[in-house]
Amino acid sequence: MKADNQTMDRQIPVNVQRKRKLVRASKWLAGCIVVLAGGAWLGSQMMTSVDRKALVVSTVDRGTIEVSVTATGRIVPAFEEVITSPISSRILEVYAQSGDSVDVGTPLLRLDLQSTEMELAKSLDEREIRHQQMEQLRANIETQLSDRRMQIEVEEMKLSQLEAQLRNELYLDSLGSGTRDRVRQAETTLRTAQLQLQQLRQQYDNEVRVKKADLRMQQLQNGIFEKGLAEKQRTLTEAAICSPRRATLTYIATEIGATVGAGQKLAIVSDLSHFKAECEISDTYSDRVLVGGEALLRVGKERLPATIATVTPLSQSGAITFTVQPQNPSHPRLRSGLKTEVYVITSIRDDVLRIRNGSFYAGPGKYTLFIFKDDCTLVPREVQLGECNYDYIEVVSGLSEGEELVVSDMTKYKGKEKLRVRSEK
Numbered sequence: 001m002k003a004d005n006q007t008m009d010r011q012i013p014v015n016v017q018r019k020r021k022l023v024r025a026s027k028w029l030a031g032c033i034v035v036l037a038g039g040a041w042l043g044s045q046m047m048t049s050v051d052r053k054a055l056v057v058s059t060v061d062r063g064t065i066e067v068s069v070t071a072t073g074r075i076v077p078a079f080e081e082v083i084t085s086p087i088s089s090r091i092l093e094v095y096a097q098s099g100d101s102v103d104v105g106t107p108l109l110r111l112d113l114q115s116t117e118m119e120l121a122k123s124l125d126e127r128e129i130r131h132q133q134m135e136q137l138r139a140n141i142e143t144q145l146s147d148r149r150m151q152i153e154v155e156e157m158k159l160s161q162l163e164a165q166l167r168n169e170l171y172l173d174s175l176g177s178g179t180r181d182r183v184r185q186a187e188t189t190l191r192t193a194q195l196q197l198q199q200l201r202q203q204y205d206n207e208v209r210v211k212k213a214d215l216r217m218q219q220l221q222n223g224i225f226e227k228g229l230a231e232k233q234r235t236l237t238e239a240a241i242c243s244p245r246r247a248t249l250t251y252i253a254t255e256i257g258a259t260v261g262a263g264q265k266l267a268i269v270s271d272l273s274h275f276k277a278e279c280e281i282s283d284t285y286s287d288r289v290l291v292g293g294e295a296l297l298r299v300g301k302e303r304l305p306a307t308i309a310t311v312t313p314l315s316q317s318g319a320i321t322f323t324v325q326p327q328n329p330s331h332p333r334l335r336s337g338l339k340t341e342v343y344v345i346t347s348i349r350d351d352v353l354r355i356r357n358g359s360f361y362a363g364p365g366k367y368t369l370f371i372f373k374d375d376c377t378l379v380p381r382e383v384q385l386g387e388c389n390y391d392y393i394e395v396v397s398g399l400s401e402g403e404e405l406v407v408s409d410m411t412k413y414k415g416k417e418k419l420r421v422r423s424e425k
Helices: 002-008 014-046 114-175 180-238
Strands: 049-051 056-061 061-076 082-085 088-094 107-111 241-244 248-254 265-270 277-284 294-299 302-311 319-326 339-356 365-374 377-388 392-397 404-406 419-422
Touching: 056 339, 061 294, 061 377, 061 392, 088 248, 107 265, 114 180, 277 339, 294 319, 302 339, 339 377
Parallel strands: 049 419
Antiparallel strands: 056 404, 061 277, 061 339, 082 265, 088 107, 107 241, 248 265, 277 319, 294 302, 294 339, 302 319, 339 392, 365 377, 365 404, 377 392, 377 419
């Protein structure tokens, strides 16, 4: 028993004690590493994460931007003509339907023209009456002027006779056979005849001017009547409703028996092989929309180059309207009534930093965008963006060429200092 106590009271060697301390320290360090790793793993699991497939990613590159502003547009036929009723009437027959291809002169519908034809016949009779009245007026004028000329000739003959009598009296007086009184009487009679002849000639000249004026007035009245008659004949011709050109009938009034007023729409013919766009844009961009300017029509995924053809100078409800002519107006993607986005190109900027256009962009200014710190981490950064077009946005500052960033809407992650990117395989 004493021997056992001596064995137990024996001192443990130093190297054994060191080994035991080293083992305990190793276990403690391993525990700390496990705790730290677990904390890091737990922190990474608690960090907000996003699926990479749900992100629209862009790489900052350098290139050219055709700066543009966006307008809304609607595709319409390049040519469209509205056919209206020239008279108040009613529809008797319809010869075509919407969608029909029509040629020049193709009958579309027939109006009731009975009253118009009767009115035209009455006007034709009146024209004949006016023609006879004009001939009668000319005959009367010629007769009156002829009578006046005859009177002048008679007075001229009398004047010649009186001049001869005066010469005789003067001759007799020179021989002593006549008297001075008879000479004075002959002179007075001659002077009276001269004044009467002068008066007749003046009256004749005045009558000629008056008769010419009467004749001219009658001619003007007849001319006005002829113009009205020609208008009635034209109206009657137009009342036979026919297609004015080769096109497609896009509308026609089909209610037989319906009453139509003068100027009421009866049909529309359109050229459905060529198109243009009627556009609208905020009047704040009125100084950028100019006739002859370049534009792009976005039809589906295609962009068609175009030119601004016309601009309406007046602003209505804060917007101006303009038309755009595609370079290929018969492009197969163009359809009447199709809505489209129109990009009006305002300037071209070369050798600028740019990123893909995204849904977040609302105009030039500062934005907080998420940048790839590495393949698995996104961090926010404030950047300054400039003008844009359909494809790209100009980078003013805050980004470097080659960096990757998210250009989709990240509003719900506002305020996050870091995001984890999940890449599911």
